[in-house]
Amino acid sequence: MLNDINEETKLRLTRRTFLGKSAQGIGSLALASLLTPSLLNAVPKIEQWPGIITEPHVPPKAKRVIHLCMAGGPSHLETLDYKPKLAEMHGKPMPQSYTKGQPIAQLQGQANALKCLGPTHPFEKFGESGQEMSSAFPNIGSLADDICIVRSLRTEQINHDPAHTFMNTGTAISGRPSMGSWLLYGLGSENENLPGYVVLISSGGGQDQPIATRQWHSGFLPGQFQGVQFHSTGDPVHYVSSPDGVSQEQQKDVVGAVQTLNGILDETVDDPTISTRINQYEMAFRMQTSVPELTDISKEPQNILDMYGAKPGDGSYASNCLLARRLAERGVRFIQLYHRGWDHHGGIENAIKTTSGYVDKATAALVNDLKQRGMLDDTLVIWGGEFGRTPMAQGSGRDHHIKGFSMWMAGGGIKGGISYGNTDELGYNAVEDIVHVHDFHATMLHVLGIDHEKLTYRFQGRDFRLTDVHGHVVRDILT
Numbered sequence: 295m296l297n298d299i300n301e302e303t304k305l306r307l308t309r310r311t312f313l314g315k316s317a318q319g320i321g322s323l324a325l326a327s328l329l330t331p332s333l334l335n336a337v338p339k340i341e342q343w344p345g346i347i348t349e350p351h352v353p354p355k356a357k358r359v360i361h362l363c364m365a366g367g368p369s370h371l372e373t374l375d376y377k378p379k380l381a382e383m384h385g386k387p388m389p390q391s392y393t394k395g396q397p398i399a400q401l402q403g404q405a406n407a408l409k410c411l412g413p414t415h416p417f418e419k420f421g422e423s424g425q426e427m428s429s430a431f432p433n434i435g436s437l438a439d440d441i442c443i444v445r446s447l448r449t450e451q452i453n454h455d456p457a458h459t460f461m462n463t464g465t466a467i468s469g470r471p472s473m474g475s476w477l478l479y480g481l482g483s484e485n486e487n488l489p490g491y492v493v494l495i496s497s498g499g500g501q502d503q504p505i506a507t508r509q510w511h512s513g514f515l516p517g518q519f520q521g522v523q524f525h526s527t528g529d530p531v532h533y534v535s536s537p538d539g540v541s542q543e544q545q546k547d548v549v550g551a552v553q554t555l556n557g558i559l560d561e562t563v564d565d566p567t568i569s570t571r572i573n574q575y576e577m578a579f580r581m582q583t584s585v586p587e588l589t590d591i592s593k594e595p596q597n598i599l600d601m602y603g604a605k606p607g608d609g610s611y612a613s614n615c616l617l618a619r620r621l622a623e624r625g626v627r628f629i630q631l632y633h634r635g636w637d638h639h640g641g642i643e644n645a646i647k648t649t650s651g652y653v654d655k656a657t658a659a660l661v662n663d664l665k666q667r668g669m670l671d672d673t674l675v676i677w678g679g680e681f682g683r684t685p686m687a688q689g690s691g692r693d694h695h696i697k698g699f700s701m702w703m704a705g706g707g708i709k710g711g712i713s714y715g716n717t718d719e720l721g722y723n724a725v726e727d728i729v730h731v732h733d734f735h736a737t738m739l740h741v742l743g744i745d746h747e748k749l750t751y752r753f754q755g756r757d758f759r760l761t762d763v764h765g766h767v768v769r770d771i772l773t
Contacts, residue, residue: 342482342483342486343478343482343483343490343518344482345478345479345480345481345482346479346480346749347480347481347743347744347749350743350744351743351744351745351748352740352743352744352745353743354707354741354742354743355671355672355706355707355741355742355743355772355773356672356673356674356705356706356707356741356742357484357627357672357673357706357742358622358625358626358627358628358629358672358673358674359474359477359627359628359629359673359674359675359676359706359738359742360618360622360629360630360631360660360673360674360675360676361474361628361629361630361631361676362615362631362633362653362657362660362675362676362677362678363461363630363631363632363633363678363679363680364633364636364653364677364678364679365454365458365503365505365632365633365634365635365636365679365680366454366500366501366502366503366634366635366636366637366638366679366680367454367457367636367637367679367680367681367682367683367694367695367699368636368649368678368679368682368683369638369642369646369682369683369692370445370682370683370698370699370700370717370721371411371413371682371683371685371692371721372413372414372415372428372430372642372646372683373427373428373430373431373646373700374427374428374443374445374700374701374702375445375698375699375700375717375721376413376417376426376428377413377685377717377719377720377721379719379720380410380411380412380413380685380719380720380721381412381413382412383410383412383720384410384411384412385409385410385412386409386410387408387409387410388408388409388410388685388686388720389720392685392718392720392722392723393408393686393722396697397452397696398452398684398686398693398694398695399452399453399693399694400639400688400693400694401684401686401688401693408686408687409686409687410685410686410687410720411642411684411685411686411687411692413428414642414643414646415428415429415430415643415646415647416428416429417429418435420435420436420438421435421436421437421438421439421711422438422439422711423438423439423710423711423712424438425438425441425443425711425712425713427443428646430646430647430650430654431650431654432654433654433655433657433658433659434654434657434658434677436658437658437661437662437704438711439710439711440661440665440670440704440705440710440711441661441677441702441703441704441708441710441711442702442703442704442708442709442710442711442712442713442714442771443700443701443702443712443713443714444700444701444702444703444713444714444715444729444734444768444771445698445700445713445714445715445716445717445724446698446714446715446716446717446724446725446726446727446728446729447678447682447698447699447700447701447715447724447729447730447731447734448696448697448698448699448724448728448729448730448731449461449680449681449696449699449730449731450466450696450731451466451680451681451696452681452694452695452696453694454503454637454680454694455503455504455506457680457681457694457696458505458506458509458680459508459509460680460731461680461731462474462509462510463513463760464731464732464735464760464761464762465762468508469508469511469513469514470513470514470758471511471512471513471514471515471519471751471758471760472509472510472511472512472513472521473628473735473738473760474491474510474521474627474628474630475491475510475511475512475513475515475519475520475521476515476519476739476749476759476760477491477627477628477739477742477744478490478491478519478627478628479512479515479516479519479749479751480739480742480744480749481627481742481743481744482627483625483626483627484625484626484627485624485625485626487581487584487624488581488584488585488588488621488624488625488626489521489522489581489626490519490626490627490628491510491519491520491521491522491626491627491628491629491630492521492522492523492524492621492626492628492629492630493510493521493522493523493524493630493631493632494523494524494614494617494618494629494630494631494632495523495614495631495632495633495634496609496610496611496614496631496632496633496634496652497633497634497635498610498611498633498634498635498648498649498652499633499635499636499645499648499649499650499651499652499653500635500636500637500638500645500648500649501635501637501638501639502634502635502637503634503637504634505632505634507523510523510630514751514753514754514758515751521628521630524585524589524617525609530585530586530588530589584624588617588620588621588624589617590606591604591606591613591616591617591620592606594616598616598663599616601659601662601663602615602616602655602656602659602660602663603655603656603659604616604656610652610656611631611633611652611653611656612652612655612656612659614631614656615631615656615657615659615660616656616659616660618631618660619660619663619664619667619669622664622669622673623667623669633649633652633653635648635649635652636649636679638683638691638692639688639689639691639692639693640688640689640690640691641690641691642683642690642691642692643690645691657677660675661675661704661705664705665705670704670705670706671705671706672705672706673705673706674703674704674705674706674707674708674738674741674742675703675704675705675706676701676702676703676738677701677702677703678699678700678701678702679699679701681694681695681696681699682695682696682698682699682700683695683699684722685720685721685722695722697722697723697724698717698718698721698722698723698724698725699724701734703771706741706742707740707741707772707773708741708771708772708773709771709772709773712771714727714729714768714770714771715727715728715729727768727770729768730764730765732761732762732764732765732766733764733765733766733767733768734768735760735761735765736761736765736766736767736768737767737768737771737772739760739761740767740772741772746759746760746761746765746767747759747761747765
């Protein structure tokens with residue numbers, strides 16, 4: 295095919311033009327590569343990225359991260375942070391000493407009308423450690439002796455999208471690398487047949503906030519470090535299935551042409567995005583067999599399906615938790631589960647019950663499953679949202695809140711059975727052992743063997759890092 299194309303045309307012809315005309319896409323390449331692997335010998339194979347960090351900066355405790363992102367802002371006051379004083383002041387005016395001049399999302403300017411909203415669910419003490427958690431989450435409560443509850447988090451962005459961006463990238467500026475991309479850049483992946491960074495999304499229990507794909511983008515890092523979203527219905531990854539009616543000879547033609555054109559352009563312009571594309575094509579054909587096997591949870595024993603509450607093909611948070619364990623077993627470095635159901639501006643009492651029904655059982659099942667398989671020790675599990683909710687009522691709900699909120703972590707070098715930090719008696723301000731999002735990022739990298747000040751990437755004349763110029767490792771929660 296290419297013999298009839300002169301050298302000048304070879305250099306001008308783009309991959310986009312060729313693929314647009316061929317209408318075959320990655321699926322064709324993938325199947326052709328499986329049928330005739332030698333076709334990929336047309337260009338040198340790019341070796342699997344080993345990570346920029348060849349020797350750990352500190353002894354690593356974790357190999358991978360599972361981030362259970364409760365998108366929408368779960369109320370710390372209905373989950374992990376019990377405030378008896380707030381219960382006592384239910385319905386009374388919120389002291390203006392707390393709220394005057396403070397950033398509030400939708401309640402701004404209503405200082406004279408703000409009323410305290412007591413916890414809508416009772417709290418209980420769980421486990422030998424006696425950690426207090428909401429009775430609406432009995433299964434997560436059963437993890438009390440395995441988890442560290444951090445009750446003194448602070449962030450800087452009060453609306454959902456920028457708050458997600460800040461939690462994922464350490465800045466509200468769009469276009470920066472996500473924490474999963476930083477981790478993959480630093481340590482590489484342990485599985486050459488799957489992406490090193492995988493994202494799964496579910497919903498249910500409250501208002502669904504949209505999740506932008508830039509939350510798992512690689513930013514200015516090379517594109518190979520971007521997260522890959524797996525879908526709950528249809529193809530788990532777009533275009534991973536081969537098209538109908540395409541013969542092996544047609545596919546051979548496409549494969550040879552695409553790889554040759556990429557190779558020609560790469561030699562000419564030395565653009566790292568082209569090398570990334572060639573590498574991703576190779577990943578595509580490997581994924582064509584690895585992804586269907588991975589996502590077919592029907593082969594799991596029935597007792598495991600029952601433990602999670604998972605049903606094959608339902609796209610639920612429970613099934614995503616089971617997939618997270620399967621991804622972790624296969625060496626995926628960063629696994630992120632978004633559950634979109636936590637934006638409880640109204641009806642929070644019933645909404646908490648509903649949302650807990652989606653996440654409580656499966657979350658506990660994931661941690662227990664990892665523990666039973668001997669994987670929790672080297673897997674860092676994180677549960678939390680982009681911010682918390684106000685102690686003040688917004689009708690029958692709560693508004694966004696950034697001055698104090700909670701998350702928990704387990705496994706991977708984190709002490710179990712402890713609580714760290716506190717908010718004030720009304721749950722408004724973090725006042726003891728404050729943990730900023732930058733500190734959270736520094737601590738996460740630390741348990742993976744990375745000094746957050748040393749994982750950098752030069753871009754536009756500056757060395758960037760996930761924690762920017764901030765961040766301290768929270769050593770009191772480490773084993």
